[in-house]
Structure formats: C-alpha cells, structure tokens
Amino acid sequence: MSSFRLTNRVLATIARTSIRSSSVKVASQLSLRFATSATRAFSTAPIRFNAQSNELATILTNELNHEKSADLSFPEDLTAFLNQNKFEVVETAGSALGKIIKKTDSEIIHIYFDVNQVVNLNPEQALEAEEAMELAEEEPESNFINLNVILEKTADNSAVAFDVLLGPEDASAYIENVTAYENVTEALSESAESNHKRELNYNGPEFTNLDEALQTSFEGLLESRGINAELYDFVFGYGIYKENKEYVAWLEKLNKFFKN
Known part of the structure; x- marks a missing residue:
C-alpha cells in the first residue's frame, strides 16, 4: 500500500474517531439541555413548524399569481x-x-x-x-x-x-x-x-x-x-x-x- 493511501486511511480513521467522540459529547450536552428545557422546546416547535409552512404557502401564492398574470393562452x-x-x-x-x-x-x-x-x-x-x-x-x-x-x-x-x-x-x-x-x-x-x-x-x-x-x-x-x-x-x-x-x-x- 502506498504511503499516500496509508496516510489517507489513517486520516479517515482519525476523522471517524473524532466524529464519534464529538457525537457522544454533543449527545450528552443535548440530553442535559433537553432535560432542563423540555417544556420550552415543546411549546416553540409547533410555532416554528407552522411559521415555515405559512411562509412557504405565501411564497407559492405569490409565484402562482405572478405566473397567472401572464398570457397562458395557446399561442x-x-x-x-x-x-x-x-x-x-x-x-x-x-x-x-x-x-x-x-x-x-x-x-x-x-x-x-x-x-x-x-x-x-x-x-x-x-x-x-x-x-x-x-x-x-x-x-x-x-x-x-x-x-x-x-x-x-x-x-x-x-x-x-x-x-x-x-x-x-x-x-x-x-x-x-x-x-x-x-x-x-x-x-x-x-x-x-x-x-x-x-x-x-x-x-x-x-x-x-x-x-x-x-x-x-x-x-x-x-x-x-x-x-x-x-x-x-x-x-x-x-x-x-x-x-x-x-x-x-x-x-x-x-x-x-x-x-x-
């Protein structure tokens, strides 16, 4: 195996290990945060969900009105x-x-x-x-x-x-x-x-x-x-x-x- 491939493999292994370690740390932090603020998370999630849907609906309506304002008849x-x-x-x-x-x-x-x-x-x-x-x-x-x-x-x-x-x-x-x-x-x-x-x-x-x-x-x-x-x-x-x-x-x- 060439040194180039070996180096790449080592780096990939290090990266995967770092990712796993980081993931465990992040997961622990998220668990703690969730435990201390669960009520707030549940109360705001539906608001964000609905707001995104409403925003998309508005943009779709505007785009649809724009397209319909043009001549759509058969040329x-x-x-x-x-x-x-x-x-x-x-x-x-x-x-x-x-x-x-x-x-x-x-x-x-x-x-x-x-x-x-x-x-x-x-x-x-x-x-x-x-x-x-x-x-x-x-x-x-x-x-x-x-x-x-x-x-x-x-x-x-x-x-x-x-x-x-x-x-x-x-x-x-x-x-x-x-x-x-x-x-x-x-x-x-x-x-x-x-x-x-x-x-x-x-x-x-x-x-x-x-x-x-x-x-x-x-x-x-x-x-x-x-x-x-x-x-x-x-x-x-x-x-x-x-x-x-x-x-x-x-x-x-x-x-x-x-x-x-």
Whole structure:
C-alpha cells in the first residue's frame, strides 16, 4: 500500500474517531439541555413548524399569481401550424411527454418528444439556427430535439418507428434507428414491460451503415410526413408552452397542500 493511501486511511480513521467522540459529547450536552428545557422546546416547535409552512404557502401564492398574470393562452402561431399541417395535440396533463398525431386515409402519424429537453435547449441557438449549425462541431447535438415518430398503417395495424434527431434547418432530420412492429400496440404501449421489450428489439443495423440510397429514401419518407424545420419550430414553441402550463398546475397542487 502506498504511503499516500496509508496516510489517507489513517486520516479517515482519525476523522471517524473524532466524529464519534464529538457525537457522544454533543449527545450528552443535548440530553442535559433537553432535560432542563423540555417544556420550552415543546411549546416553540409547533410555532416554528407552522411559521415555515405559512411562509412557504405565501411564497407559492405569490409565484402562482405572478405566473397567472401572464398570457397562458395557446399561442396563435402554434394553432396555425396545427391547422395548416393537420396535426392534433394529444393532451398529456401532468406529464413531461409531448404528443401530436396526424391522421391520413392510410396512416396515423404519432410524434412524441420530451418537453424537459425542449426547455433546456439553448434559446439563442434555437432562435439563431444558422449560427447554431456553425457551432455544431463544438456542440453537435445542443440544438437538436429527439423525436420518436411512429407510422401506424391503418389497414393492418402494423407500425414502423423512427428515433430521430430534428434540427432547426431543412434536411436536418437525422435518423438513429428504424424498428418494425407487427402490431402498433407494441410501439405505443407505455407500460414498463413494453418499454423493456422495445429495448431488446432488433432495430436494424447502424443507420449510417445502410446503403446510401436506402438512407436517402427513409429521410425522404419522413420529410413527406412533415418531419422538417417547421415541425421543429412547433415542437420548440409547444414545449415551452406545455412546460409553463405544467409548472402552473404544479404550483396549484403545492399551494393547495400548504394553504391554510
């Protein structure tokens, strides 16, 4: 054993011994203090307890009023995107998961994304896409959003799922893997068992190892389904809106709990 490790071990032992000795001494002092002033301790503890709860309730109320003073309505530009592209928002109250769907004559397109990831993006990079792309070598995924895109074939309920990195510019949707499902339920179920099963599924070879023509065809397929920069803008805006909405609901629950 090196002298460095030996010294560290000795010091650690001394420290633990000192702590134990100090603890015994402090415990004795506390016992004596408690014995001589038990009545005072019992009488003031509830006051401190209630005062802290009241203080927290006041701060929560102020924060909730502040948030509600802002415009919490659904942004008009997001409504315009949904109307123009025939997507619909699936409500997921209490969840950080964002969902939108689009129905066609032969398919249902399901798109999932993490709201927390969206709000943690660098806003300057998101608003100044060109500069962000120039910085891509330093921060390759700093302004990309992870999407799970599931194409459901209504004729036989089969599905194909894509894990995608979506950037703020055209042609910046990078497919990570593609998975085929005989039944769409296997792709959409949110149970722990289903999640575990999906982790073990064969997702095909590394996407970049596929034939270039196949890669291009897959990318064109997603673009034809609306997986593009316009969708990125929507997901970014909706993520911020939904996170704020969930934050207000979170404040309301806490405020209700601590309010007298």
